[in-house]
Amino acid sequence: MTKAFHIRSDWREGDVERIVDLHRRGYEQEGGHHYGADFLDHVRHTVEEADIPSHPASRVWFAEMDGETVGCAAVVDRGDAGQLRWVVLTPETRGLGIGGKLLDAAMKHAEAQDWQSIYLETTDGLEASMALYKRLGFEIEVAEDRPLWHGGGRFLQMRRPL
Template identity: 25%
Template sequence: MKYGEIETVRNLRLESYQEYRQFVSKEHWEVLKNTLISDNDLKNNAKIYTAELDGQIVGSVVLFPPSIQAYDWNKNVQEYPEIRMLAVKPGTRGKGIGGALVEHCVKVSKDENNSHIGLHTASFMKKALALYVSMGFERVPELDLEPMNDGIIVKAFIMDLNKNT
């Protein structure tokens, strides 16, 4: 992400995640929305990557480094990088933008000699779930989260970066 693009990225996140509003309570949506616009991604050496199409930002993702708190509402610290807030502009989906952003995070993590990379995604984010599985991420149910104690499970995934390298 270039300096000065954070507001564009945050607006893209909100637009991208808007379709999920119907799956959660008003309270849950407010927490999710606040996470998407939080400044947590500007702390702790997290890296924000963007994808452009025709000069416009159409996708973004945050890569949190290992050994930091990636979630405002969870004190857990992973020993590997964590992919967060993958967002693709609704009108540009299906062009491989999300996959390319995740692949970039995987490459960066490998280049930094990490053995694994992880992520969490909500159970109702079906396309994201399918993408992550197709890319080789494996479920780690013991790391699942239920941030609001409302039955909505945020599923944990991990990829062994030493496989097939």
Template identity: 35%
Template sequence: MAEPGYRIRPIEASDDPAIAAIIRTVMPEFGAVGCGFAINDPEVDWMSRAYAEPRSAYFVVERDGRILGGGGVAPLEGGDAGTCELRKMYFLPEARGLGAGAAMMARCLQAARGFGFSRCYLETLGGMDAAMRLYERSGFQRLGAPLGATGHGGCNTFYALDLQPPPASV
């Protein structure tokens, strides 16, 4: 099997400007501008610090020394202690179709399980069809209403996944 041509690693402070630029480039592509979207979260400019908090992690996709996207998990604001949120998972167009989304999802869910979360929640926007297919392939189930208090009132599609321990290796 060929190497994917990218690597996923924990975010570093030097990655903050690149991730902020990616978020601010990708979100408008899907109409996610204005109040109620993560693009306005203050943490966008200092992701490495925001995800250094307990039970939080953010990862970047890097190819040839260039950051092409990222994604992370953190406790769900206003949620129960057993629920995390998949947060700020965005990729530049050149990272799409490489399998980076599925690999990032696996890495984030692995981190969530390692932090002891029993459920993972996410919010998205209708029209992000490829992302929703990835969520559904990963086992997420659509919810009828949001959970927690994320402040992302612009999102209109919600998913959750019960985090079962991965099967034991044979």
């Protein structure tokens, strides 16, 4: 039996830390130095920089189950494009349809904006995420080695027209 979850899209006190904690929990199984303290500092910085409450076209969605935040996704207004950000689920909630609901809300919101496209930035090695992004119509437009939060790595930028 699938547990019930709900999605909220209002910004609340503590949401920066909720997003950081979701990334800690969501990526801890990936291991290695890639997703340690430097990664979490990078996530915190990007969330603070986006300043979601100050930009009406930017929005975040949180999935909550049994009083716990178990996933999130966001769209950040970048002028003529939106940026899909911070898509993450806790490991125990993967496969329950929560990620699909979060991404569906994000993509519907993006399609309602006056943007030409939506893009995302990621790194290689996240096969499940890549498959999901490709199913949503994102295509790789940049793939290059460059400095990342953990040192060098393969940076990927994907885009989908709206």
